[in-house]
Amino acid sequence: MASAVETKPVEKELGKPHERIAATGGEAAAYAARDADIDVAAIYPITPQTPIAEKIAELVANGELDAELIHVESEHSAMSATIAAAATGARVFTATASQGLELMHEMLYIASSLRQPVVMALATRALSAPINIWNDYADAMSMRDTGWIMIFSENVQEVYDNMIQAYYIAEHPDVLLPVVVTLDGFILSHTMEALELIPRDEVLAYAPKRPRSYRPVLDPDKPISIGVLGGPNWYYEAKIQHVLALRESPRIIEEAARLFEKRFGRSYGFIEKYMMDDAEVAMVAMGATASLVKAAVKRLRKEGVKAGMIKIRVYRPFPAEEIVKALENVKAVGVLNRAIAYGAPVEEPLFQDVVTALAVRGIMKPMVSFVHGMGGRDIFVREIVDMYKKLLDAAREGKSVTRTLFWGVKNLEGKPYI
Amino acid sequence: MERYLGRKYPQGYEDIPLAAIVPWPGNTAELPKHEWRTFRPVINQDKCVRCRLCWTYCPDGAIVELDKEYVTSTGRKYKITFEVNYDYCKGCGICANECPVKAIEMVPEER
Ligand code: SF4
Ligand code: SF4
Numbered sequence: 146m147a148s149a150v151e152t153k154p155v156e157k158e159l160g161k162p163h164e165r166i167a168a169t170g171g172e173a174a175a176y177a178a179r180d181a182d183i184d185v186a187a188i189y190p191i192t193p194q195t196p197i198a199e200k201i202a203e204l205v206a207n208g209e210l211d212a213e214l215i216h217v218e219s220e221h222s223a224m225s226a227t228i229a230a231a232a233t234g235a236r237v238f239t240a241t242a243s244q245g246l247e248l249m250h251e252m253l254y255i256a257s258s259l260r261q262p263v264v265m266a267l268a269t270r271a272l273s274a275p276i277n278i279w280n281d282y283a284d285a286m287s288m289r290d291t292g293w294i295m296i297f298s299e300n301v302q303e304v305y306d307n308m309i310q311a312y313y314i315a316e317h318p319d320v321l322l323p324v325v326v327t328l329d330g331f332i333l334s335h336t337m338e339a340l341e342l343i344p345r346d347e348v349l350a351y352a353p354k355r356p357r358s359y360r361p362v363l364d365p366d367k368p369i370s371i372g373v374l375g376g377p378n379w380y381y382e383a384k385i386q387h388v389l390a391l392r393e394s395p396r397i398i399e400e401a402a403r404l405f406e407k408r409f410g411r412s413y414g415f416i417e418k419y420m421m422d423d424a425e426v427a428m429v430a431m432g433a434t435a436s437l438v439k440a441a442v443k444r445l446r447k448e449g450v451k452a453g454m455i456k457i458r459v460y461r462p463f464p465a466e467e468i469v470k471a472l473e474n475v476k477a478v479g480v481l482n483r484a485i486a487y488g489a490p491v492e493e494p495l496f497q498d499v500v501t502a503l504a505v506r507g508i509m510k511p512m513v514s515f516v517h518g519m520g521g522r523d524i525f526v527r528e529i530v531d532m533y534k535k536l537l538d539a540a541r542e543g544k545s546v547t548r549t550l551f552w553g554v555k556n557l558e559g560k561p562y563i
Numbered sequence: 564m565e566r567y568l569g570r571k572y573p574q575g576y577e578d579i580p581l582a583a584i585v586p587w588p589g590n591t592a593e594l595p596k597h598e599w600r601t602f603r604p605v606i607n608q609d610k611c612v613r614c615r616l617c618w619t620y621c622p623d624g625a626i627v628e629l630d631k632e633y634v635t636s637t638g639r640k641y642k643i644t645f646e647v648n649y650d651y652c653k654g655c656g657i658c659a660n661e662c663p664v665k666a667i668e669m670v671p672e673e674r
Contacts, residue, residue, distance in 0.1 A: 260582040321581065361584050372584040378598055382576035383583040470605075 152504040163409075168340040169197030170304045170333030174240060174326070175265040176340070177308030178349040179210045181264075184235035187215035189228035192278045193330035194268040198240065220245035224252035224263075231261035232371055234357035235370045236312065239263065242330060243270035246284045250291070256323045257388055259372060262315035263323035266308065269432065269483075270330040271520040279521020280330035281483035282432065285460075286494045292387055294324040294394060295433045295461040296526075299417075301338035304328045306411055307458075309343065313352040314402040315504040318359055320397045322390055329433040331521065343409055351408055391462045398459055415464035417456040418471055420446065424453025427478040428529070429499050431457040434518065441529035452533050457495070460510065464524035464529055465502035472503065477511040477540035479532060483518045492516070492549040515562075517552040528552060531561055600654035602669040604647050609635045610666035614641055617658035617667060625652035 168176065174197045178186065186205075190198035204210040213230075216338040217223045220241050240247060246267060256263045269285050271277040289295065294314060298304040304326065311324035329332050343351075361369055375383050395415065406412040417435070419443050421427060430438045435456035445452040455471050457464070472478050480496040489497065496514035503509070515532050518524045532552060539546060550562040572594070573574040573579040573585075580586055606617075631644040647658075657668040 258582060361581060361586065367586075368588050371582070371589075373583060373585050374584050379579065379583060382573075382579050386579060386581075386583075428641045473595075 147490050163344070164342045166340055166342060167337050168301060169196060169337050170298070170301045171268065171335065172200050173301045173305040173340050174308055174328060175200030175204060176319060177305045178264075178266075179204050180240040180343060180345045181236065181238075181309060181312045181352060182213050182345060182349060182354070183210070183304040185213045185227070186232035187217050187223045187230065187545070189217050189220045189241070189245060191220065191225045191242050192242045193270055193280070193334045194242040194245070194266070196334060197268070198464045201238070206541065214311075220248040221252060224249040224509070225255060226261065227263050227265075228252060228256045228261050231256075231263050232259070232363050234360075234362040236354055237263055238265070240266040240476050242268040243272055243278075243284045246288060247272065250288070253288055253291040253323075254294065255372070258383070260321040260387070260390070261323060262312075262321055262339060264308065264311045265323065265325045266304070267325050267327045268330045268396070270333040278330070280332050280433075280479050281519050281521065282320060282327075283484050283519075285325075285327055286315040286482075286484040286486070288325070289461055289494065292391065292419055293324070294320075294322050294391070294398070294459070295327070296324065296459055297327045297457060298329075299433055299435045299456060299458075301328075301333060301336070301340050302411070303413075303458075304333060304358040305340055305342070306405065306409075308347055309352060309407055310398075310401045310413070313393070313404070314398055316355060317397045317401075318355075320390065320394045321360060322394060325441065327432060332433045347408065351404065351512070363435050366394045394462055394517070395459075395464070398462075400412050410518040413458060414467070414518065415457075415459040416471065419456065421453040421455065421471055421475075423451055424475055424480070424489070425451040426477045426533060426540055427455055427475045427493065428455065428481055428515075428533065428536065429455045429468070429472075429497065430481045431460065434481065434482075434483065437526055437531055440526045441533060443495050444526060444530055445533055446548060450533065450537065460495075463498050463502065465498075468499060469506055469508065472499075472510075473508065477513065477536050478503075478514045479515055479536040480530070481515045481517060481532065483516070485519070491547070502539065511543055511545050513539050513546045513547040515552055516549055522553055523551065529560070567588075571651045572662045596651055597649060597653060600652065600672055602648060602654045602656060604652065604654070604656065604658050605641065605670050606645060606647060608633055608644065609637075610664055611645060612661075612664050612666070613645065614663060615642050615645070618645060618662065620657050620661045621652075622655065622657060623651050623653055626658060654670055655661045 188198040205214045231237045272283040307326040315324040402413040442452045482495040486494040493514040552562045633641045
């Protein structure tokens with residue numbers, strides 16, 4: 146899954162070029178936690194996140210990282226300990242995947258509604274049953290309404306860069322929300338790519354650790370109660386405050402990316418547009434699959450098809466304005482995801498977001514929802530090319546496909562989708 | 564923390580403390596504790612025989628015994644008076660149920 150984003154070495158005011166190593170996505174996440182100089186990590190290992198837990202343990206053991214590593218007995222405890230550590234003002238980190246994320250689920254709301262700047266790496270993986278350890282976005286999509294900021298990564302470098310930016314965003318006084326950075330299970334977590342590291346002093350200059358007093362934290366000298374009962378008389382107001390914090394967060398997410406580019410030379414947006422300038426049909430994708438879609442777009446362009454792609458990097462808060470602007474002029478929109486929203490009108494979670502963003506602005510155009518790659522099922526460029534052809538059909542007929550096309554499902558008729 | 568807009572306690576979503584933390588230790592003494600009451604007990608002092616059962620049974624200690632003299636319409640004189648502290652009364656109606664002479668009436672709260 147080669148990356149299309151170029152990782153050019155940066156020689157700027159900060160001096161020497163950055164060190165380039167070969168690393169897996171799991172290692173990249175751990176290195177980012179190290180370079181952000183975290184104080185506390187509470188991690189329970191779960192496939193395919195395990196390399197992150199292992200690497201953090203190794204970094205702490207060999208003295209490269211001066212952090213408290215809490216050996217918890219479950220993910221529920223991992224998230225609880227991380228929230229509690231954050232509540233004392235510490236810079237925290239945890240990581241999980243799949244069923245582990247589900248076990249954390251109760252605490253995910255607590256982290257976000259208590260406004261604790263927790264940073265988590267999520268090695269995306271399918272949900273049982275049947276038991277499956279391979280990649281899809283079932284777990285990530287299950288946390289989309291928990292009030293976290295969610296950033297998807299396309300390659301190993303993005304895992305690292307997104308993690309560094311996550312600390313900037315989460316701990317910013319105008320945000321104070323937990324941030325999750327995804328890395329596709331195995332596809333990124335276990336695959337080695339070139340990774341450009343940023344020295345710790347430069348990371349800390351970019352995302353400095355703030356004094357404890359900048360936000361309300363547990364302090365015996367200044368007692369406060371965190372996690373109180375909110376009856377019918379105040380619960381609603383607290384939740385609205387959370388909604389507004391998420392609505393305001395794009396300003397800081399954008400600022401984090403702008404500053405990151407200025408200092409380290411790699412640029413990030415809420416979405417990435419690929420060959421969209423003159424595109425007639427566009428596919429919306431996310432995570433590592435985006436690289437594959439880019440390859441399909443290249444192939445289609447050679448055939449003379451004006452195809453384009455939009456990659457969603459920041460999934461929550463959903464960058465509706467940017468997406469609508471990018472899709473305004475295309476004839477048909479396809480949405481490609483590795484997750485199922487069971488029983489939904491169209492059973493694909495990302496599709497619902499994209500359509501809602503367009504529909505509330507009065508924009509209607511042929512749309513097709515594609516699901517692929519569930520439970521780590523391989524997906525090939527030629528399949529995505531076929532999806533684009535389906536999209537071209539929809540554009541020609543001027544009609545949406547009213548239900549999700551499950552691509553690559555084995556069926557007795559030998560059809561490409563059902 | 565500077566969001567309290569100069570007031571001691573918040574009035575709307577704009578000024579509640581971040582994540583609804585409570586930075587005022589001991590504030591339960593000052594805040595309303597009866598907001599969900601739908602019926603309030605009203606003691607008919609004329610009927611009340613000062614048996615103290617309501618005082619005993621109230622789960623919230625909301626019935627108070629006062630050293631206040633009271634003379635009933637029939638001329639009977641009591642040295643003490645039982646009253647309801649509406650700051651604490653939750654309107655459960657236990658007092659009205661226990662009162663042997665039905666001196667307590669549960670009256671709907673109007674809001
Ligand atoms: S209604 Fe309930 S809470 Fe109120 S005074 Fe009577 S027993 Fe106490
Ligand atoms: S239970 Fe009734 S009679 Fe007895 S003290 Fe209370 S109000 Fe009076």
